[in-house]
Amino acid sequence: MYDLIIIGSGPAGLSAAVYGKRAGFRTLVLEKNPMSGGQVLNTYEVDNYLGMPGMNGFDMGMQFREHADRMGAEFEEADVTGIAVEGDKRIVKTRQRDFEAKAIIIATGAAHRKLEVPGEERLAGRGISYCATCDGAFFRNKTAAVIGGGDVAVEDAIFLARVCEKVYVVHRREELRAARILQERLFELPNVELVWNSTVNEILGNEQVSGISIHNRKDGQDRTLSVDGVFIAVGIVPNAEVFLDVVDADQGGYLAAGEDCATSVPGVFAAGDVRTKKLRQIVTAVADGANAVASVQEYNNLSNH
Numbered sequence: 001m002y003d004l005i006i007i008g009s010g011p012a013g014l015s016a017a018v019y020g021k022r023a024g025f026r027t028l029v030l031e032k033n034p035m036s037g038g039q040v041l042n043t044y045e046v047d048n049y050l051g052m053p054g055m056n057g058f059d060m061g062m063q064f065r066e067h068a069d070r071m072g073a074e075f076e077e078a079d080v081t082g083i084a085v086e087g088d089k090r091i092v093k094t095r096q097r098d099f100e101a102k103a104i105i106i107a108t109g110a111a112h113r114k115l116e117v118p119g120e121e122r123l124a125g126r127g128i129s130y131c132a133t134c135d136g137a138f139f140r141n142k143t144a145a146v147i148g149g150g151d152v153a154v155e156d157a158i159f160l161a162r163v164c165e166k167v168y169v170v171h172r173r174e175e176l177r178a179a180r181i182l183q184e185r186l187f188e189l190p191n192v193e194l195v196w197n198s199t200v201n202e203i204l205g206n207e208q209v210s211g212i213s214i215h216n217r218k219d220g221q222d223r224t225l226s227v228d229g230v231f232i233a234v235g236i237v238p239n240a241e242v243f244l245d246v247v248d249a250d251q252g253g254y255l256a257a258g259e260d261c262a263t264s265v266p267g268v269f270a271a272g273d274v275r276t277k278k279l280r281q282i283v284t285a286v287a288d289g290a291n292a293v294a295s296v297q298e299y300n301n302l303s304n305h
């Protein structure tokens with residue numbers, strides 16, 4: 001039996017692993033993918049993590065993992081299907097086998113939200129992508145559209161502008177949600193065209209994406225943009241589903257937990273993008289990892305007396 005099992009190996013999970021080992025816990029990290037780092041791995045450049053300006057996201061993910069390794073955290077690849085509570089035991093069920101611990105930290109992060117328009121499913125991987133840094137190189141000297149107006153959409157567009165001949169940013173409002181500094185960088189790029197007040201009706205193409213049909217919400221007109229690639233960046237959904245039979249969620253489907261990361265179930269904590277919070281950033285995920293372990297320590301002290 002482990003003292004602590006951490007589900008997920010993004011910044012929150014890896015930070016919890018470092019703090020868990022420092023607290024003297026026998027700590028296991030369960031990770032779904034063969035590579036740790038979570039969403040950070042797909043970020044070209046992280047510009048807002050203190051002390052590491054302009055760091056490549058992949059390198060950052062690797063460094064986080066190395067740190068947890070060096071502290072002696074154990075890692076195992078497993079696909080988690082749920083958790084259960086039996087007295088003082090917290091059980092993590094996976095497709096491979098069950099694992100037992102005194103406490104669990106859920107740090108499963110979030111995944112890309114789908115646009116849910118015709119063509120999206122059919123043309124997935126045929127010109128539609130959810131990760132510009134992963135797939136951008138396929139669109140060298142071609143035309144791409146980024147859908148969305150948040151940090152990810154703008155970062156993707158900035159990245160793609162270096163590779164593509166032309167990049168459209170299609171946003172449903174007249175103002176971007178992204179951080180101002182990102183917007184300023186975007187507006188300077190000569191090969192980026194902002195398409196305001198527009199939603200996507202359909203992604204077009206037979207074998208490969210050939211364009212998008214868009215609807216202007218202001219003048220009510222539809223038109224087609226010819227593009228070779230569509231990068232969808234319309235937000236995230238929490239990877240929380242398999243826990244919802246045991247742990248309470250908020251209205252958005254995020255695991256309900258405050259800054260102490262304590263969920264509705266004693267001994268089960270939620271850290272990082274998967275929990276209710278205002279600001280989803282690497283730095284807040286890393287902070288959650290530390291706070292969650294502090295709460296595990298408190299929980300242990302309570303349950304030992």
Ligand code: NAP
Pocket residue numbers: 047048115147148149150151152153155172173176177179199233234235236279280281
């Ligand atoms: P986000 O901030 O939630 O932005 C999603 C964008 O997609 C919004 O502009 C939204 O439009 C638009 N959108 C949502 N649903 C849509 C739909 N059905 N059709 C068309 N457009 C739609 O998501 P994100 O950019 O993926 O970022 C996720 C989180 O990670 C955020 O908290 C973000 O701050 C954080 N993050 C931070 C950094 C950084 O600091 N460098 C980098 C990456 C991510 P509206 O604006 O109209 O709602």
